[in-house]
Structure formats: structure tokens, C-alpha cells
Amino acid sequence: MDLHNLTLVQVRGLLDNQQITSRQLTDYYLKRLEKYDSYIHSCLFIDYAEARRVADLADERLARGERGGVLGIPYIVKDNILTKGLKTTAGSKMLADYVAPYDATVISRLKQAGAVLVAKANLDEFALGSSTENSAFGPTHNPYNLSMVPGGSSGGSAAALAADFCTFALGSDTGGSVRHPASLCGVVGYRPSYGAISRHGLVAMASSLDAIGILAHSATDVATIMGVIAGPDKYDATASLVLEAPTRVSQTINWTNIKIGWPAEYFGPGLDSEVADSLSQIKNLLLDKGATILPVNLPLTSYGVSAYTVINMAEVSSNLARFDGLRYGHQTGGSNLLETYLNNRGNGFGAEAKRRIMLGTYFLSAGEGGSYYKKAQIVRAMISREFKEIFTQVDYLFTPTTPTAAFPLGAKVNDPLSLYLEDSLLTPASLAHLPAVSIPIGWTSANLPIGGQIIGKRRDDYKVLTLAQAIQDIIDLPSQSLTWETN
Amino acid sequence: MDKDIIQKLAQLARLKVDNNEVKIYGRQLSAVLHHLNSLEQAMSLISKYGGRDRVGKEHNDDINFSLADDEVKNWPKDEVAVSLKAASRNEDGFIIVPVIKS
Numbered sequence: 001m002d003l004h005n006l007t008l009v010q011v012r013g014l015l016d017n018q019q020i021t022s023r024q025l026t027d028y029y030l031k032r033l034e035k036y037d038s039y040i041h042s043c044l045f046i047d048y049a050e051a052r053r054v055a056d057l058a059d060e061r062l063a064r065g066e067r068g069g070v071l072g073i074p075y076i077v078k079d080n081i082l083t084k085g086l087k088t089t090a091g092s093k094m095l096a097d098y099v100a101p102y103d104a105t106v107i108s109r110l111k112q113a114g115a116v117l118v119a120k121a122n123l124d125e126f127a128l129g130s131s132t133e134n135s136a137f138g139p140t141h142n143p144y145n146l147s148m149v150p151g152g153s154s155g156g157s158a159a160a161l162a163a164d165f166c167t168f169a170l171g172s173d174t175g176g177s178v179r180h181p182a183s184l185c186g187v188v189g190y191r192p193s194y195g196a197i198s199r200h201g202l203v204a205m206a207s208s209l210d211a212i213g214i215l216a217h218s219a220t221d222v223a224t225i226m227g228v229i230a231g232p233d234k235y236d237a238t239a240s241l242v243l244e245a246p247t248r249v250s251q252t253i254n255w256t257n258i259k260i261g262w263p264a265e266y267f268g269p270g271l272d273s274e275v276a277d278s279l280s281q282i283k284n285l286l287l288d289k290g291a292t293i294l295p296v297n298l299p300l301t302s303y304g305v306s307a308y309t310v311i312n313m314a315e316v317s318s319n320l321a322r323f324d325g326l327r328y329g330h331q332t333g334g335s336n337l338l339e340t341y342l343n344n345r346g347n348g349f350g351a352e353a354k355r356r357i358m359l360g361t362y363f364l365s366a367g368e369g370g371s372y373y374k375k376a377q378i379v380r381a382m383i384s385r386e387f388k389e390i391f392t393q394v395d396y397l398f399t400p401t402t403p404t405a406a407f408p409l410g411a412k413v414n415d416p417l418s419l420y421l422e423d424s425l426l427t428p429a430s431l432a433h434l435p436a437v438s439i440p441i442g443w444t445s446a447n448l449p450i451g452g453q454i455i456g457k458r459r460d461d462y463k464v465l466t467l468a469q470a471i472q473d474i475i476d477l478p479s480q481s482l483t484w485e486t487n
Numbered sequence: 488m489d490k491d492i493i494q495k496l497a498q499l500a501r502l503k504v505d506n507n508e509v510k511i512y513g514r515q516l517s518a519v520l521h522h523l524n525s526l527e528q529a530m531s532l533i534s535k536y537g538g539r540d541r542v543g544k545e546h547n548d549d550i551n552f553s554l555a556d557d558e559v560k561n562w563p564k565d566e567v568a569v570s571l572k573a574a575s576r577n578e579d580g581f582i583i584v585p586v587i588k589s
Contacts, residue, residue: 303529310523317500324501338501346503354504358496359516365499366559375526382533417518 003028005479008073008167008221015062015072022062022072025167026055026116029074033119033165039484041140042150042160043119044079045087051118058114070228071114076166078157079120080127081212082201083107090203091123091135091153094323094330094348104201105236106170106212106229113228118166121156125350126320127172127205129153130180130422133413134352141409142184143482144448148406151181151422154215158185161215163482168216168225174206175308176426178213179438183401183451186440186480188472190214190222190465193458194433195241197226198233206315209308209430219437219468226461243461253470255290261394262293265301266425272404278442278450279400285474286398296390296397300383301428307383308427309420310363310376317360320353355416384432391457396467399425401438401451425453435461437468440477447480488517 001020003011014020033046051074058072077083080090082100084107089095103111110117124134132140132155140155142148143163150159154171158181161169171178173191182189191213199210212229214222226245233239262283267276287293325331325344332343349357363372390397402422412418429436434455441452454471456464493513497504504512567580576583 299532300529303525303532306523306525306529309519310526321501341501342498342503345501346497349502351508354497354502354508355512355515355519357500357502358493358512359519361496361500362492362516372523372526375530378533379526379529382529414515416515417522420519420522 005164005217006167007217008070008224009218011073011167012068012224016067018062022055022058022074022116023052025072026051026074026118029118029165032163036163036484037165039141039146040143040159040163041138042121042156042163042165043076044089044091044122044137044156046119047086047117050086051116054114054116058116061114066114069113070110070225072116073167074116074118075110076119076121076157076160076169077107077117078123078127078154078169078171080123080172080203080205081107081170082203083117083120086120088120088203089137090126091137092125092348092350092353093136094325095203095328096136096330098328100201102201104212105198105233105239107201109229115228119160121154121160121169121171123156123171124153125353126203126316127153127174127177128316128352128356130176130419131409131412132156132159132181133409134350136350139409142406142448143484144186144480145406145446146484147408148448149184149409151184151402151406153177153181154189154213155181155185157215158182158187158189161185161187161217168214168221171213171215172202172205173211173213173430174209175312175430176423178215179401179426179436179451179453180423182215182438183440183453184406184449186449186451188216188219188222188437188439188468189451190216190219190437191429191435192226192230193241193243193435193461195238196230196243196435196461198231198236198239200233200235200239204319206312207319208315209312211430218472219439219465222437223462223465226465241459243459246462246466253466255286256292258286258291258396258467259394260286260291260293261296261390261397263296263298263301263390263397263399265298266399268302270403271400274442274444275400275402275404275450279398279452282398282441282452282471282475286471289474293398294394296394298383298386298390298428300379300386302424303379304383304428304431305421305424307376307379308423308431310372311380311431313356313360314363314373315360316353316356317358317364320349320357323348352416380431383428387428387432387434387455395456395460396464397455399453399455401425401453405444405446405448405450429453429455432458434458435464437464439468439472441471441475442477443480488513488520
């Protein structure tokens with residue numbers, strides 16, 4: 001049986017109809033990981049024995065007649081999400097040997113539902129980056145071209161899914177860290193409305209922006225996983241949203257009722273012509289279907305990345321202050337307490353973490369707050385208001401996910417500003433706490449994936465996913481071969 | 488950002504950085520700060536339209552949310568005295584805590 005690149009819905013059918021066991025499926029992915037991950041370096045740890053044990057338990061539940069959800073489905077999780085008894089490094093030397101004493105809420109919910117965790121995925125250190133080159137354990141490569149980046153910071157999760165090492169993956173999205181690698185690796189990447197998925201057990205980076213997100217082969221798959229992991233959590237006071245899940249996401253859409261905004265500011269001069277062409281083709285397809293597409297304006301969009309940068313770094317410097325190497329974390333030591341702090345943190349953090357901690361410290365310093373932090377908060381509030389107003393005219397926004405397709409490894413590693421600008425089309429939805437999903441919409445002439453982003457109203461997560469699936473169905477994008485598979 | 492600012496920030500953030508790093512971060516962080524000056528343009532754009540939405544309704548509550556004024560102030564002496572008194576040990580105005588790492 002060909003198990004290659006199956007969606008969760010397809011795998012669900014095979015498991016429920018007893019055409020395959022969870023153990024067989026898990027072994028399929030484990031063998032691929034063992035054979036091919038040396039090319040990609042998508043994962044940091046593979047838990048062979050535990051994955052097989054959990055798969056066997058899932059098979060017992062299936063044999064007793066349990067069906068549906070994520071029972072018996074293998075997945076991979078970004079290594080900044082806590083997994084009890086298994087290392088959680090956050091891609092940092094600082095936490096190289098840290099073993100979490102408890103599971104994140106999303107992990108305990110998936111465990112209860114019978115999903116099979118096979119590996120922990122690589123990431124930019126503490127999720128700080130857009131290329132997965134900032135990992136203390138080496139970069140991840142794009143499965144469609146090994147000399148290119150997979151995007152980031154959830155690059156390991158996206159690359160693992162694109163390389164067919166799992167049925168779905170979890171990542172985290174602060175300023176685009178799920179949508180960005182999803183776009184560059186040709187998979188679906190979804191950021192929920194802030195508060196829809198508990199952050200309990202996610203290593204904190206910028207708490208007012210952090211969200212756990214889902215990577216899958218289809219928007220319907222994402223909705224299925226949402227059904228398991230979303231919802232209020234007593235361990236996270238910000239996880240308060242209750243979303244009404246439809247009975248099925250792949251319902252038929254009445255296109256004449258769909259109003260989509262096409263924001264001019266997302267199609268600026270930096271947009272690659274092949275990305276622009278793909279978006280144009282989607283626009284024509286949607287018009288042919290009968291959807292209404294309105295040109296709209298969001299003038300503050302271009303300032304989103306600046307506001308995001310200030311708020312992100314301020315919160316990063318606060319959140320990462322806890323890593324001092326005394327209670328846990330990397331220890332170098334010193335002759336007195338101050339020297340111990342300086343050495344532990346100086347040697348434990350990588351360059352990007354240091355840059356953000358220092359800039360965040362600067363923004364929060366007495367006398368500097370007014371000139372950066374306060375302005376950034378005002379711009380954030382006004383960006384939220386712009387979205388609110390636009391959503392009185394349209395129900396969704398359609399934009400490119402990234403201005404370009406994947407870029408070469410090393411190309412931007414010494415130019416942090418150019419990496420921050422990679423997220424320019426993604427940060428506005430993050431700042432406004434809106435649901436957004438990136439779906440694959442085309443291929444460049446160099447066979448690299450192109451992504452399109454759908455942004456919706458807060459709490460309209462399932463509507464966004466329904467539209468995303470409908471667009472995926474219309475496009476019916478052909479897959480591309482993975483050259484290293486033949487080696 | 489010059490060498491002195493980078494070194495001061497690193498000290499405040501409890502990060503050891505060597506001279507080579509100071510040079511690199513100075514250049515990189517200056518470039519980022521230069522870009523962030525665009526926030527000034529955003530503020531001009533916002534003030535141009537004021538707190539009004541498209542139908543002219545005022546929404547100043549969105550903008551003037553409660554952030555304290557950014558002023559450098561010494562901690563009130565009476566509060567410091569209360570904290571020192573409550574500590575089990577103090578010396579020269581600092582609270583002495585047990586050694587947690589030898």
C-alpha cells in the first residue's frame with residue numbers, strides 16, 4: 001500500500017477500515033526518518049520505542065471499536081513544546097539537557113486522544129528566527145531543495161511534514177513561525193485566534209503574541225486536530241475562546257456569499273513576480289467560482305513588522321531572563337554571582353537570542369520606553385482597528401504568505417533585519433490576534449513552493465479553514481518529487 | 488549604537504559578550520533601530536487621521552490606553568526601608584539571600 005503523503009483524513013479512513021494498523025503506519029514514518037532525516041535534519045530526537053508502544057495501544061483501542069479523531073495518528077512536535085520525560089531543548093544550548101517534568105496541555109490532549117508522538121522537531125533557538133538556521137543543533141534543510149532554508153521558526157515541523165515523516169505536526173507562531181515555513185515547504189500552516197489553543201507548556205517567547213499552531217496536508221486535517229487540542233484550559237488564563245466547530249469542514253461553499261478582501265499593501269514592490277502571478281491565478285479562479293473580491297487598504301500594514309519587532313524583543317528579554325543556569329539550564333560558572341550569570345547566559349544563548357535580549361532590554365530601559373515601546377503598542381492597537389474596520393466590508397483577506405519562495409541557507413544569516421522583514425506579511429495578523437492560515441498555491445520555476453495566506457475575523461477559525469479547504473480543492477495542486485528519496 | 492551602549496546593555500541583560508561580538512552587534516542593532524524609526528511615520532499617519540474611524544466615530548480609547556509615563560525615578564525610600572526591615576539579613580542597603588550555588 002502506498003502511504004506516501006497521505007492526509008489525516010485519508011489515514012483515518014485506512015485505520016478505521018482496518019486496512020492498516022497504527023503500528024504499521026508508525027513504522028513507515030520511523031523508517032523514513034531513519035533513512036532520510038540525515039538530508040533534512042528536521043528532528044532533534046526520535047522516540048522509537050515509545051512511539052511503537054503508543055501505536056500498539058492505539059491499535060488495541062481501534063480493535064475495541066474506537067474510531068475517529070487522531071487515534072493512532074503519528075505526529076511530530078516542535079521542540080519548544082514540553083513533553084514529559086523527553087528532552088525539550090527549545091533549540092538552545094541553554095536547555096540542551098532539559099527534560100520536562102510535565103506535558104504541555106496540547107500534548108496531554110493528543111495523548112488522551114491516542115495520537116502517536118514520533119519525534120521532536122528542530123527550530124530556531126527559542127523560536128527566534130525565520131529560517132531554522134538559529135538552532136544550536138544545526139540548520140534544517142528545505143525538502144524541495146536541500147540548499148535552501150525551510151523557513152522558520154517551526155522549520156523542523158514543516159520540513160518533517162513535507163518530507164513525509166508524519167501525518168501532522170505542531171509548531172508555534174508568534175509573528176508567523178508556522179505560516180512562514182508552511183509556505184516555504186508547501187504544506188498548510190495555521191495560526192489560531194489568540195486564546196483558542198492553550199499555551200500551557202509552550203516555552204514562552206513573547207507571551208502576548210505566542211500561539212501554538214498546526215501544520216498538516218489539508219485545512220480539513222487542521223480542523224480535525226483543532227477538535228482535539230483547542231478549548232479553554234485551567235492552566236492558561238488566556239486560553240478562553242470556545243470555537244464552535246462545524247460538523248464537517250469540507251462542506252460545500254456557496255461562493256456567491258464569499259467576500260474576500262485583496263489588500264493592496266500586501267502586494268508591494270518587494271513581492272516576487274512568480275508569487276504575484278500565483279496569487280493572480282487564484283484571484284481569477286475565485287472570481288470564476290462567483291466569489292466577490294474587493295480591493296481594500298490597510299495602510300498601517302507596512303509598520304506591522306516594526307511594531308512587532310519592538311513588542312517581541314521587549315517580551316523576549318523578559319521571558320528569557322529566567323534562564324540563568326542556576327536552577328536549570330547551561331552552566332559555565334564564575335568567581336562570583338554576577339560573573340556566573342554573565343557566563344551562563346553569555347555561553348548558553350546564541351547570537352539571535354542575545355540580539356533580541358539586548359534590544360528588548362534597550363526598549364524597556366527607563367527613558368527609552370516612550371520612544372519605542374509606547375509607539376509600538378499604539379501602532380498595534382491601530383492595526384487591530386484597521387482589521388476590525390475592514391472586516392465590516394469583507395469576511396476574509398487573501399494575501400501572499402511570504403514575499404518570496406525559499407532562499408539559500410546562509411544568505412541572510414548575518415543580516416538580522418532582512419530576516420525580520422521576512423515576516424512582514426505575517427506579523428499584522430499576529431499583532432491583532434486573528435486566525436490565519438497559509439496554504440500551498442503554486443510552484444516557482446525552480447520547483448519551490450509558494451504559499452497564500454487567508455486571514456479571518458477573530459473567532460472565525462473554522463470559517464477560515466473551510467475557505468482554505470475549498471481553495472485547496474479548486475487548485476488541486478500537483479505534488480513535486482523529493483530528489484533525495486531516490487538516493 | 489556604539490560600543491559603550493552595547494556593553495552596558497549586555498551587562499544589564501546579564502550577557503557576556505566579547506569585543507568581536509560588541510562590534511558585530513553594534514552594527515546589526517543599529518541597522519534594526521534605524522528601520523524602527525519608521526514607527527515615527529506610523530505615528531504621523533495615525534495622528535493625521537486622529538482617533539476617528541471611517542464613519543468619523545472617535546476611538547481614542549484604543550490609543551490612549553494606560554501605560555505609565557516613562558520617567559526615571561528612584562524607588563521611594565520608605566518602601567526600601569520596609570523591604571530591608573522585612574528581610575532576614577541586610578547589608579549596606581542590600582538584602583542578603585542564602586547562597587544557592589557554591
